[in-house]
Amino acid sequence: MQKRTGMVSRAAVGTAAAFALLAAGCGTTTSGDAEGGTASIEDGFKVGLLLPESKTARYEKFDKPYFEKALAELCEKCELSYQNADQETAKQQAQAEAMLTAGIDVLVLDAVDAESAAKIVKDAKGQGVPVVAYDRLAQGGVDYYVSFDNRKVGEVQGKALVEALEKEGTAGEGEIVMINGSPTDPNAADFKAGAHAILDNEAEIGAEYDTPDWSPDRAQTEMEQAITSIGADDIVGVYAANDGMAQGVVAALKSAGVDELPPVTGQDAEIHGIQRIIAGEQYMTVYKAIRPEAETAATMAVALATGEEYDGGEIGLTEVESGDGEKVQAVLLDPVPVTEENVEETVVSDGFYTIEEICTDAYAATDFCAAANDSK
Structure with a gap:
């Protein structure tokens, strides 16, 4: 089930504006229930990025570099911790546990298995770490989700x-x-x-x-x-x-x-x-224009870590429902x-x-x- 709550526009529109808002420390408003942290852009913080596999060329060649570049533009002092699960659910769980132990402030998760990933999400949220579901909608109650329709x-x-x-x-x-x-x-x-x-x-x-x-x-x-x-x-x-x-x-x-x-x-x-x-x-x-997807994920992550709310920019937010019935605020981009x-x-x-x-x-x-x- 999907319910539109914002204005839809081209995929790449609005990202630069979101960057400017966050860099200035200015919040936006949303009807979502996303949790927020107290980290600051000025001091920097730790961001975890978990991608699911490497058989598909896009993740290593595009998603990870685009996300890393967007994060650096948003938060120069932020530290990125990155792992690829090679399509192994247990490996992704171990990677998430290691990142949480190392003290990440926000997690961006592209789940190998959406249902199994609920444990990762719940573990993270139990430690006060908000979660952005990237490309695949993980279960467990993520804070935001970005993908394509x-x-x-x-x-x-x-x-x-x-x-x-x-x-x-x-x-x-x-x-x-x-x-x-x-x-x-x-x-x-x-x-x-x-x-x-x-x-x-x-x-x-x-x-x-x-x-x-x-x-x-x-x-x-x-x-x-x-x-x-x-x-x-x-x-x-x-x-x-x-x-x-x-x-x-x-x-x-x-x-x-x-x-x-x-x-x-x-x-x-x-x-x-x-x-x-x-x-x-x-x-x-x-x-699927991966650059705006990765940029949106980085924007969401920084907003969550710093306690700022995110309204989806000019694309707007859509309410989607995960496999376990959780309603999540999402940005859905258009495929070509x-x-x-x-x-x-x-x-x-x-x-x-x-x-x-x-x-x-x-x-x-x-x-x-x-x-x-x-x-x-």
């Missing part, structure tokens, strides 16, 4: 797949395969629900899998099973919940001797996903679909990737790279 992500993917089938004239002619994300990730459930809301009315789903750990290798195995059960010629499209799993899907199709690949979806705008898109091996991905037609207007223009990073030797002959080089 995850059901909308699935809807964007589903709509793109339907559009691709219509373009190719294969809508209604065969079956699609759904390769969903990890069953322990609440975001994956939202992506899946959003995709089903579109695809159930537009396509025949021949096989569907929930993929532990978002594993590309497992996705490849699942796709191989689908090819065996349905037949490669009868698969007209594949819903892959992210780019890593899309890689496994494409590998399975190629291994099965499929020359004309069906449209395949993705998410996260990973560099290899973008390259598959310009090469015609993947139809689309979902670009990326196909070959708008690669340059999205990930390139935002500085996510350069043309040189995309157009390596293996992709230099693609129409996209040829056109990009001709325009220089």
Whole structure:
């Protein structure tokens, strides 16, 4: 359940204003119940950041550096303690315990398992340490949450797949395969629900899998099973919940001797996903502007540590409900679909990737790279 309590605008709007407010020590108002500390920007304080895994390239390459930079701009003397759990729930619990023992003042948590993370949240709050849920909504009563409208992500993917089938004239002619994300990730459930809301009315789903750990290798195995059960010629499209799993899907199709690949979806705008898109091996991905997400998380963390309330800036706050029924004030950012037609207007223009990073030797002959080089 989601209830809008603030004004919605573009993802990146309002972050600089929030920085200015916090740097000046000025509070804002909100209807939320977030707890606040008594640390100060002038003296600095300790911030813990726990990210869930490294199989998805975004966390180490983008989320952590963006968060670190935003925190440094907000609080020059603040100290960041960072750990990645490598998709292990017990490891993340141990990392959180170590950070709490070391005396962090606020915790930013991207949970491996939202339900299991309730213990981390309750332990932190029991020690007076507020918690920001980052990207995944942990249970246990977090203070704030920042992510994307995850059901909308699935809807964007589903709509793109339907559009691709219509373009190719294969809508209604065969079956699609759904390769969903990890069953322990609440975001994956939202992506899946959003995709089903579109695809159930537009396509025949021949096989569907929930993929532990978002594993590309497992996705490849699942796709191989689908090819065996349905037949490669009868698969007209594949819903892959992210780019890593899309890689496994494409590998399975190629291994099965499929020359004309069906449209395949993705998410996260990973560099290899973008390259598959310009090469015609993947139809689309979902670009989630990680910089404003990380900046918002840093702003929330500083506000909580210093006892300032946060109103979500120009994007505004949304009330969401976690898996254990807790109502949480959140900022939800908008996802953007990326196909070959708008690669340059999205990930390139935002500085996510350069043309040189995309157009390596293996992709230099693609129409996209040829056109990009001709325009220089």
